[in-house]
Amino acid sequence: MVSTHIEPTRTVGELVKERPARSRVFESLKVDYCCGGKLPLTEACAKRGLEIESVLQQLAEADARATEGAAAIIDADAMGLTELVDHIEQTHHAYLKSELPRLGMMVRKVAAVHGEHHPWMLKIDGVYSGFAAELQSHMMKEEQILFPCIRNLEQRKQGVSGEPQSVANPIRVMEHEHQQAGDALQRMSELSGGFAPPEGACNTFCAMLDGLAQLERDMHQHVHKENNVLFPKAIELEQQNS
Ligand SMILES: [Fe+2]
Ligand SMILES: [Fe+2]
Structure with a gap:
Protein backbone atom coordinates (compact mmCIF):
# COMPACT_ATOMS: atom_id res chain seq x y z
CA MET A 1 0.00 0.00 0.00
CA ILE A 73 2.37 14.13 -20.00
CA ILE A 74 2.87 17.87 -20.27
CA ASP A 75 2.84 19.86 -17.03
CA ALA A 76 0.54 22.65 -18.22
CA ASP A 77 0.55 24.32 -14.80
CA ALA A 78 4.28 25.01 -15.07
CA MET A 79 3.90 26.90 -18.39
CA GLY A 80 3.45 30.61 -19.00
CA LEU A 81 0.11 31.53 -20.59
CA THR A 82 1.54 32.33 -24.04
CA GLU A 83 3.55 29.12 -23.94
CA LEU A 84 0.41 27.19 -22.98
CA VAL A 85 -1.81 28.62 -25.74
CA ASP A 86 0.99 27.93 -28.26
CA HIS A 87 1.21 24.36 -26.95
CA ILE A 88 -2.58 23.86 -27.17
CA GLU A 89 -2.65 25.14 -30.76
CA GLN A 90 0.37 23.15 -31.88
CA THR A 91 -0.71 19.86 -30.31
CA HIS A 92 -4.45 19.51 -29.59
CA HIS A 93 -5.76 21.91 -32.26
CA ALA A 94 -3.36 20.61 -34.92
CA TYR A 95 -4.38 17.04 -34.07
CA LEU A 96 -8.11 17.87 -34.30
CA LYS A 97 -7.72 19.74 -37.58
CA SER A 98 -6.23 16.70 -39.26
CA GLU A 99 -8.16 14.02 -37.34
CA LEU A 100 -11.72 15.42 -37.48
CA PRO A 101 -12.05 15.25 -41.31
CA ARG A 102 -10.26 11.86 -41.51
CA LEU A 103 -12.49 10.31 -38.82
CA GLY A 104 -15.54 11.99 -40.35
CA MET A 105 -14.93 10.17 -43.63
CA MET A 106 -14.53 6.85 -41.80
CA VAL A 107 -17.67 7.38 -39.70
CA ARG A 108 -19.72 8.18 -42.82
CA LYS A 109 -18.34 5.17 -44.68
CA VAL A 110 -18.95 2.72 -41.80
CA ALA A 111 -22.48 4.11 -41.24
CA ALA A 112 -23.28 3.73 -44.95
CA VAL A 113 -21.91 0.18 -45.20
CA HIS A 114 -22.82 -1.26 -41.77
CA GLY A 115 -25.66 1.01 -40.57
CA GLU A 116 -28.31 -1.51 -41.53
CA HIS A 117 -26.91 -4.22 -39.24
CA HIS A 118 -25.66 -1.77 -36.59
CA PRO A 119 -28.27 1.03 -36.44
CA TRP A 120 -26.40 2.74 -33.56
CA MET A 121 -23.73 3.62 -36.20
CA LEU A 122 -26.31 5.83 -37.96
CA LYS A 123 -26.84 7.69 -34.68
CA ILE A 124 -23.06 8.07 -34.20
CA ASP A 125 -22.84 9.49 -37.71
CA GLY A 126 -25.46 12.13 -36.81
CA VAL A 127 -23.84 13.05 -33.47
CA TYR A 128 -20.34 13.13 -34.99
CA SER A 129 -21.13 15.52 -37.83
CA GLY A 130 -22.64 18.11 -35.44
CA PHE A 131 -19.78 17.60 -32.95
CA ALA A 132 -17.04 18.03 -35.58
CA ALA A 133 -18.58 21.17 -37.10
CA GLU A 134 -19.06 22.76 -33.65
CA LEU A 135 -15.52 21.88 -32.64
CA GLN A 136 -13.97 23.41 -35.77
CA SER A 137 -15.83 26.66 -35.12
CA HIS A 138 -14.92 26.49 -31.41
CA MET A 139 -11.18 26.22 -32.20
CA MET A 140 -11.45 29.11 -34.64
CA LYS A 141 -12.97 31.30 -31.89
CA GLU A 142 -10.19 30.34 -29.50
CA GLU A 143 -7.46 31.00 -32.06
CA GLN A 144 -8.87 34.23 -33.43
CA ILE A 145 -10.46 35.82 -30.36
CA LEU A 146 -9.64 34.32 -26.97
CA PHE A 147 -6.03 33.18 -27.36
CA PRO A 148 -4.82 36.52 -28.82
CA CYS A 149 -6.50 38.27 -25.84
CA ILE A 150 -4.65 35.94 -23.46
CA ARG A 151 -1.31 36.60 -25.18
CA ASN A 152 -2.00 40.36 -24.89
CA LEU A 153 -2.80 40.02 -21.21
CA GLU A 154 0.56 38.39 -20.56
CA GLN A 155 2.43 40.97 -22.65
CA ARG A 156 0.83 43.79 -20.70
CA LYS A 157 2.11 42.14 -17.56
CA GLN A 158 5.59 42.33 -19.02
CA GLY A 159 5.16 46.07 -19.67
CA VAL A 160 4.20 46.07 -23.37
CA SER A 161 1.19 48.28 -24.07
CA GLY A 162 -1.87 46.63 -25.57
CA GLU A 163 -5.61 47.15 -25.70
CA PRO A 164 -7.23 45.69 -22.61
CA GLN A 165 -9.84 43.10 -23.67
CA SER A 166 -11.98 41.14 -21.26
CA VAL A 167 -11.48 37.38 -21.35
CA ALA A 168 -14.27 36.51 -18.91
CA ASN A 169 -17.11 36.44 -21.44
CA PRO A 170 -15.41 34.42 -24.19
CA ILE A 171 -14.22 31.99 -21.49
CA ARG A 172 -17.80 31.41 -20.31
CA VAL A 173 -18.82 30.66 -23.92
CA MET A 174 -15.85 28.30 -24.44
CA GLU A 175 -16.63 26.41 -21.22
CA HIS A 176 -20.22 25.95 -22.35
CA GLU A 177 -19.02 24.62 -25.71
CA HIS A 178 -16.60 22.23 -23.96
CA GLN A 179 -19.55 20.83 -22.05
CA GLN A 180 -21.46 20.30 -25.30
CA ALA A 181 -18.47 18.58 -26.94
CA GLY A 182 -18.05 16.39 -23.83
CA ASP A 183 -21.75 15.46 -23.96
CA ALA A 184 -21.45 14.48 -27.65
CA LEU A 185 -18.41 12.28 -26.93
CA GLN A 186 -20.21 10.68 -24.01
CA ARG A 187 -23.22 9.99 -26.24
CA MET A 188 -21.00 8.37 -28.91
CA SER A 189 -19.27 6.29 -26.24
CA GLU A 190 -22.63 5.10 -24.88
CA LEU A 191 -23.97 4.30 -28.37
CA SER A 192 -20.92 2.15 -29.16
CA GLY A 193 -20.59 0.48 -25.73
CA GLY A 194 -17.34 2.34 -24.97
CA PHE A 195 -16.09 2.30 -28.59
CA ALA A 196 -15.90 -1.49 -28.54
CA PRO A 197 -15.87 -3.11 -32.02
CA PRO A 198 -18.79 -5.53 -32.62
CA GLU A 199 -18.16 -9.20 -33.49
CA GLY A 200 -16.60 -9.56 -36.92
CA ALA A 201 -16.10 -5.80 -37.46
CA CYS A 202 -13.95 -4.94 -40.51
CA ASN A 203 -10.66 -3.05 -40.23
CA THR A 204 -12.18 0.34 -41.03
CA PHE A 205 -14.88 -0.22 -38.39
CA CYS A 206 -12.23 -1.09 -35.77
CA ALA A 207 -9.92 1.77 -36.79
CA MET A 208 -12.79 4.25 -36.70
CA LEU A 209 -13.83 3.21 -33.16
CA ASP A 210 -10.21 3.27 -32.03
CA GLY A 211 -9.88 6.77 -33.55
CA LEU A 212 -12.97 7.94 -31.63
CA ALA A 213 -11.61 6.51 -28.37
CA GLN A 214 -8.31 8.31 -28.93
CA LEU A 215 -10.16 11.52 -29.81
CA GLU A 216 -12.05 11.28 -26.52
CA ARG A 217 -8.82 10.85 -24.52
CA ASP A 218 -7.17 13.77 -26.32
CA MET A 219 -10.21 15.98 -25.74
CA HIS A 220 -10.09 15.22 -22.01
CA GLN A 221 -6.47 16.46 -21.85
CA HIS A 222 -7.22 19.42 -24.10
CA VAL A 223 -10.30 20.62 -22.18
CA HIS A 224 -8.57 20.03 -18.85
CA LYS A 225 -5.68 22.30 -19.88
CA GLU A 226 -8.12 25.01 -20.94
CA ASN A 227 -10.82 24.77 -18.23
CA ASN A 228 -8.67 24.01 -15.21
CA VAL A 229 -5.33 25.68 -15.99
CA LEU A 230 -5.47 28.30 -18.77
CA PHE A 231 -8.85 29.92 -18.11
CA PRO A 232 -8.57 30.43 -14.31
CA LYS A 233 -5.05 31.85 -14.77
CA ALA A 234 -6.17 34.21 -17.54
CA ILE A 235 -9.07 35.48 -15.39
CA GLU A 236 -6.74 35.98 -12.44
CA LEU A 237 -4.21 37.85 -14.57
CA GLU A 238 -6.92 40.10 -15.98
CA GLN A 239 -8.08 40.95 -12.47
CA GLN A 240 -4.49 41.75 -11.42
CA ASN A 241 -3.97 43.98 -14.48
CA SER A 242 -7.20 45.96 -14.02
FE1 LIG B 1 -8.88 24.40 -27.58
FE1 LIG C 1 -11.60 24.80 -26.09
Whole structure:
Protein backbone atom coordinates (compact mmCIF):
# COMPACT_ATOMS: atom_id res chain seq x y z
CA MET A 1 0.00 0.00 0.00
CA VAL A 2 1.26 3.46 -0.92
CA SER A 3 0.35 6.10 1.65
CA THR A 4 -1.93 8.84 0.39
CA HIS A 5 -2.00 12.49 1.42
CA ILE A 6 -4.66 13.58 -1.04
CA GLU A 7 -7.47 15.61 0.49
CA PRO A 8 -10.74 14.12 -0.91
CA THR A 9 -12.56 17.46 -0.73
CA ARG A 10 -10.26 18.93 -3.42
CA THR A 11 -11.67 19.15 -6.95
CA VAL A 12 -10.69 16.59 -9.58
CA GLY A 13 -9.54 19.45 -11.85
CA GLU A 14 -7.10 20.68 -9.16
CA LEU A 15 -5.79 17.18 -8.56
CA VAL A 16 -4.96 16.71 -12.27
CA LYS A 17 -3.55 20.24 -12.54
CA GLU A 18 -1.16 19.45 -9.67
CA ARG A 19 -0.10 16.01 -11.05
CA PRO A 20 -1.12 15.50 -14.71
CA ALA A 21 -0.40 11.73 -14.51
CA ARG A 22 -3.46 11.39 -12.23
CA SER A 23 -5.56 11.89 -15.38
CA ARG A 24 -4.75 8.26 -16.27
CA VAL A 25 -6.55 7.03 -13.15
CA PHE A 26 -9.56 9.22 -13.90
CA GLU A 27 -9.58 8.05 -17.54
CA SER A 28 -9.61 4.41 -16.48
CA LEU A 29 -12.41 5.00 -13.94
CA LYS A 30 -14.35 7.21 -16.37
CA VAL A 31 -14.33 10.11 -13.91
CA ASP A 32 -14.80 13.38 -15.80
CA TYR A 33 -11.87 15.64 -14.81
CA CYS A 34 -12.23 18.24 -17.59
CA CYS A 35 -15.79 19.60 -17.93
CA GLY A 36 -16.64 18.07 -14.54
CA GLY A 37 -13.31 19.26 -13.08
CA LYS A 38 -14.94 21.62 -10.58
CA LEU A 39 -16.50 18.75 -8.59
CA PRO A 40 -14.80 17.68 -5.33
CA LEU A 41 -13.29 14.19 -5.57
CA THR A 42 -15.85 12.86 -3.07
CA GLU A 43 -18.76 14.00 -5.26
CA ALA A 44 -17.15 12.86 -8.51
CA CYS A 45 -16.66 9.37 -7.01
CA ALA A 46 -20.20 9.25 -5.63
CA LYS A 47 -21.52 10.17 -9.07
CA ARG A 48 -19.74 7.16 -10.61
CA GLY A 49 -20.53 4.85 -7.66
CA LEU A 50 -16.82 4.49 -6.76
CA GLU A 51 -15.32 3.81 -3.33
CA ILE A 52 -13.38 6.92 -2.33
CA GLU A 53 -10.72 4.89 -0.46
CA SER A 54 -9.95 2.79 -3.52
CA VAL A 55 -9.72 5.88 -5.75
CA LEU A 56 -7.40 7.63 -3.29
CA GLN A 57 -5.21 4.54 -3.28
CA GLN A 58 -5.05 4.45 -7.09
CA LEU A 59 -4.19 8.17 -7.18
CA ALA A 60 -1.43 7.65 -4.62
CA GLU A 61 -0.02 4.81 -6.72
CA ALA A 62 -0.14 7.02 -9.82
CA ASP A 63 1.76 9.70 -7.86
CA ALA A 64 4.35 7.14 -6.83
CA ARG A 65 4.84 6.12 -10.48
CA ALA A 66 4.79 9.73 -11.65
CA THR A 67 8.54 10.20 -11.79
CA GLU A 68 8.96 7.71 -14.61
CA GLY A 69 5.46 7.88 -16.14
CA ALA A 70 4.66 11.60 -16.16
CA ALA A 71 7.42 12.56 -18.57
CA ALA A 72 5.11 11.99 -21.55
CA ILE A 73 2.37 14.13 -20.00
CA ILE A 74 2.87 17.87 -20.27
CA ASP A 75 2.84 19.86 -17.03
CA ALA A 76 0.54 22.65 -18.22
CA ASP A 77 0.55 24.32 -14.80
CA ALA A 78 4.28 25.01 -15.07
CA MET A 79 3.90 26.90 -18.39
CA GLY A 80 3.45 30.61 -19.00
CA LEU A 81 0.11 31.53 -20.59
CA THR A 82 1.54 32.33 -24.04
CA GLU A 83 3.55 29.12 -23.94
CA LEU A 84 0.41 27.19 -22.98
CA VAL A 85 -1.81 28.62 -25.74
CA ASP A 86 0.99 27.93 -28.26
CA HIS A 87 1.21 24.36 -26.95
CA ILE A 88 -2.58 23.86 -27.17
CA GLU A 89 -2.65 25.14 -30.76
CA GLN A 90 0.37 23.15 -31.88
CA THR A 91 -0.71 19.86 -30.31
CA HIS A 92 -4.45 19.51 -29.59
CA HIS A 93 -5.76 21.91 -32.26
CA ALA A 94 -3.36 20.61 -34.92
CA TYR A 95 -4.38 17.04 -34.07
CA LEU A 96 -8.11 17.87 -34.30
CA LYS A 97 -7.72 19.74 -37.58
CA SER A 98 -6.23 16.70 -39.26
CA GLU A 99 -8.16 14.02 -37.34
CA LEU A 100 -11.72 15.42 -37.48
CA PRO A 101 -12.05 15.25 -41.31
CA ARG A 102 -10.26 11.86 -41.51
CA LEU A 103 -12.49 10.31 -38.82
CA GLY A 104 -15.54 11.99 -40.35
CA MET A 105 -14.93 10.17 -43.63
CA MET A 106 -14.53 6.85 -41.80
CA VAL A 107 -17.67 7.38 -39.70
CA ARG A 108 -19.72 8.18 -42.82
CA LYS A 109 -18.34 5.17 -44.68
CA VAL A 110 -18.95 2.72 -41.80
CA ALA A 111 -22.48 4.11 -41.24
CA ALA A 112 -23.28 3.73 -44.95
CA VAL A 113 -21.91 0.18 -45.20
CA HIS A 114 -22.82 -1.26 -41.77
CA GLY A 115 -25.66 1.01 -40.57
CA GLU A 116 -28.31 -1.51 -41.53
CA HIS A 117 -26.91 -4.22 -39.24
CA HIS A 118 -25.66 -1.77 -36.59
CA PRO A 119 -28.27 1.03 -36.44
CA TRP A 120 -26.40 2.74 -33.56
CA MET A 121 -23.73 3.62 -36.20
CA LEU A 122 -26.31 5.83 -37.96
CA LYS A 123 -26.84 7.69 -34.68
CA ILE A 124 -23.06 8.07 -34.20
CA ASP A 125 -22.84 9.49 -37.71
CA GLY A 126 -25.46 12.13 -36.81
CA VAL A 127 -23.84 13.05 -33.47
CA TYR A 128 -20.34 13.13 -34.99
CA SER A 129 -21.13 15.52 -37.83
CA GLY A 130 -22.64 18.11 -35.44
CA PHE A 131 -19.78 17.60 -32.95
CA ALA A 132 -17.04 18.03 -35.58
CA ALA A 133 -18.58 21.17 -37.10
CA GLU A 134 -19.06 22.76 -33.65
CA LEU A 135 -15.52 21.88 -32.64
CA GLN A 136 -13.97 23.41 -35.77
CA SER A 137 -15.83 26.66 -35.12
CA HIS A 138 -14.92 26.49 -31.41
CA MET A 139 -11.18 26.22 -32.20
CA MET A 140 -11.45 29.11 -34.64
CA LYS A 141 -12.97 31.30 -31.89
CA GLU A 142 -10.19 30.34 -29.50
CA GLU A 143 -7.46 31.00 -32.06
CA GLN A 144 -8.87 34.23 -33.43
CA ILE A 145 -10.46 35.82 -30.36
CA LEU A 146 -9.64 34.32 -26.97
CA PHE A 147 -6.03 33.18 -27.36
CA PRO A 148 -4.82 36.52 -28.82
CA CYS A 149 -6.50 38.27 -25.84
CA ILE A 150 -4.65 35.94 -23.46
CA ARG A 151 -1.31 36.60 -25.18
CA ASN A 152 -2.00 40.36 -24.89
CA LEU A 153 -2.80 40.02 -21.21
CA GLU A 154 0.56 38.39 -20.56
CA GLN A 155 2.43 40.97 -22.65
CA ARG A 156 0.83 43.79 -20.70
CA LYS A 157 2.11 42.14 -17.56
CA GLN A 158 5.59 42.33 -19.02
CA GLY A 159 5.16 46.07 -19.67
CA VAL A 160 4.20 46.07 -23.37
CA SER A 161 1.19 48.28 -24.07
CA GLY A 162 -1.87 46.63 -25.57
CA GLU A 163 -5.61 47.15 -25.70
CA PRO A 164 -7.23 45.69 -22.61
CA GLN A 165 -9.84 43.10 -23.67
CA SER A 166 -11.98 41.14 -21.26
CA VAL A 167 -11.48 37.38 -21.35
CA ALA A 168 -14.27 36.51 -18.91
CA ASN A 169 -17.11 36.44 -21.44
CA PRO A 170 -15.41 34.42 -24.19
CA ILE A 171 -14.22 31.99 -21.49
CA ARG A 172 -17.80 31.41 -20.31
CA VAL A 173 -18.82 30.66 -23.92
CA MET A 174 -15.85 28.30 -24.44
CA GLU A 175 -16.63 26.41 -21.22
CA HIS A 176 -20.22 25.95 -22.35
CA GLU A 177 -19.02 24.62 -25.71
CA HIS A 178 -16.60 22.23 -23.96
CA GLN A 179 -19.55 20.83 -22.05
CA GLN A 180 -21.46 20.30 -25.30
CA ALA A 181 -18.47 18.58 -26.94
CA GLY A 182 -18.05 16.39 -23.83
CA ASP A 183 -21.75 15.46 -23.96
CA ALA A 184 -21.45 14.48 -27.65
CA LEU A 185 -18.41 12.28 -26.93
CA GLN A 186 -20.21 10.68 -24.01
CA ARG A 187 -23.22 9.99 -26.24
CA MET A 188 -21.00 8.37 -28.91
CA SER A 189 -19.27 6.29 -26.24
CA GLU A 190 -22.63 5.10 -24.88
CA LEU A 191 -23.97 4.30 -28.37
CA SER A 192 -20.92 2.15 -29.16
CA GLY A 193 -20.59 0.48 -25.73
CA GLY A 194 -17.34 2.34 -24.97
CA PHE A 195 -16.09 2.30 -28.59
CA ALA A 196 -15.90 -1.49 -28.54
CA PRO A 197 -15.87 -3.11 -32.02
CA PRO A 198 -18.79 -5.53 -32.62
CA GLU A 199 -18.16 -9.20 -33.49
CA GLY A 200 -16.60 -9.56 -36.92
CA ALA A 201 -16.10 -5.80 -37.46
CA CYS A 202 -13.95 -4.94 -40.51
CA ASN A 203 -10.66 -3.05 -40.23
CA THR A 204 -12.18 0.34 -41.03
CA PHE A 205 -14.88 -0.22 -38.39
CA CYS A 206 -12.23 -1.09 -35.77
CA ALA A 207 -9.92 1.77 -36.79
CA MET A 208 -12.79 4.25 -36.70
CA LEU A 209 -13.83 3.21 -33.16
CA ASP A 210 -10.21 3.27 -32.03
CA GLY A 211 -9.88 6.77 -33.55
CA LEU A 212 -12.97 7.94 -31.63
CA ALA A 213 -11.61 6.51 -28.37
CA GLN A 214 -8.31 8.31 -28.93
CA LEU A 215 -10.16 11.52 -29.81
CA GLU A 216 -12.05 11.28 -26.52
CA ARG A 217 -8.82 10.85 -24.52
CA ASP A 218 -7.17 13.77 -26.32
CA MET A 219 -10.21 15.98 -25.74
CA HIS A 220 -10.09 15.22 -22.01
CA GLN A 221 -6.47 16.46 -21.85
CA HIS A 222 -7.22 19.42 -24.10
CA VAL A 223 -10.30 20.62 -22.18
CA HIS A 224 -8.57 20.03 -18.85
CA LYS A 225 -5.68 22.30 -19.88
CA GLU A 226 -8.12 25.01 -20.94
CA ASN A 227 -10.82 24.77 -18.23
CA ASN A 228 -8.67 24.01 -15.21
CA VAL A 229 -5.33 25.68 -15.99
CA LEU A 230 -5.47 28.30 -18.77
CA PHE A 231 -8.85 29.92 -18.11
CA PRO A 232 -8.57 30.43 -14.31
CA LYS A 233 -5.05 31.85 -14.77
CA ALA A 234 -6.17 34.21 -17.54
CA ILE A 235 -9.07 35.48 -15.39
CA GLU A 236 -6.74 35.98 -12.44
CA LEU A 237 -4.21 37.85 -14.57
CA GLU A 238 -6.92 40.10 -15.98
CA GLN A 239 -8.08 40.95 -12.47
CA GLN A 240 -4.49 41.75 -11.42
CA ASN A 241 -3.97 43.98 -14.48
CA SER A 242 -7.20 45.96 -14.02
FE1 LIG B 1 -8.88 24.40 -27.58
FE1 LIG C 1 -11.60 24.80 -26.09
